[in-house]
Amino acid sequence: MSEFLVKALPLAGLFSVQHKRFEDDRGHFARLFCEGSLSAFGQPFHIRQINHSCTRARGSVRGLHYQNSNAPEAKLITCLRGEVWDVAVDLRPDSETFLRWHAEHLRAGDGRSLLIPAGFAHGFQTLTDDAELLYLHSADYTPAHEGGLSVNDPRLAIAWPLPVNNLSARDSSHPLLDEHFAGVPL
Numbered sequence: 001m002s003e004f005l006v007k008a009l010p011l012a013g014l015f016s017v018q019h020k021r022f023e024d025d026r027g028h029f030a031r032l033f034c035e036g037s038l039s040a041f042g043q044p045f046h047i048r049q050i051n052h053s054c055t056r057a058r059g060s061v062r063g064l065h066y067q068n069s070n071a072p073e074a075k076l077i078t079c080l081r082g083e084v085w086d087v088a089v090d091l092r093p094d095s096e097t098f099l100r101w102h103a104e105h106l107r108a109g110d111g112r113s114l115l116i117p118a119g120f121a122h123g124f125q126t127l128t129d130d131a132e133l134l135y136l137h138s139a140d141y142t143p144a145h146e147g148g149l150s151v152n153d154p155r156l157a158i159a160w161p162l163p164v165n166n167l168s169a170r171d172s173s174h175p176l177l178d179e180h181f182a183g184v185p186l
């Protein structure tokens, strides 16, 4: 096995990345990111930014966020503490799965990340208190080019595992999708 076991998920370009773990008496070691290996899957991924978040209460939801065609970005999401239900929504207008979502359960210590390509929105719900996420981003944070989708949009019909709690003011005000939504053409 190489340093990663990469599994394609139902939306093209979305991957589960299992990190090979080396165990010994001291504990363990794993490579979290390797540009050379991961670029072979989906589009090349060059890290521009690394972010970290901690979310205190179980059931909290962050998202759904994306950067538009002026600053498209891929993300590699890893859970460092607790557990989250991590969601990616396909916003590529030419995709056969446009507006379909897929979720993965990420747990600290499971050695797994979600690789989300450009042209997707991302969000998550915490399944435990004090959940921490590490995000690797392929583009700079560009608020002027950021968009959001409502986590309760009936057109997406995301089946959140818990009642949706603790949305930020911004995440409570994302518009519902309508016929003018053009997605993220790449």
Ligand SMILES: Cc1cn([C@H]2C[C@H](O)[C@@H](COP(=O)(O)OP(=O)(O)O[C@H]3O[C@@H](C)C(=O)[C@@H](O)[C@H]3O)O2)c(=O)[nH]c1=O
Pocket: 051, 053, 062, 063, 064, 065, 122, 123, 124, 135, 141, 168, 170
């Ligand atoms: C994302 C981000 C936020 N910020 C600032 C803006 C704001 O004052 C504060 C909190 O930002 P937000 O409320 O947008 O944080 P949050 O709602 O946690 O945003 C995150 O949500 C998840 C779902 C993602 O996928 C991330 O990429 C990111 O968009 O941090 C930065 O300075 N740089 C950044 O890269």
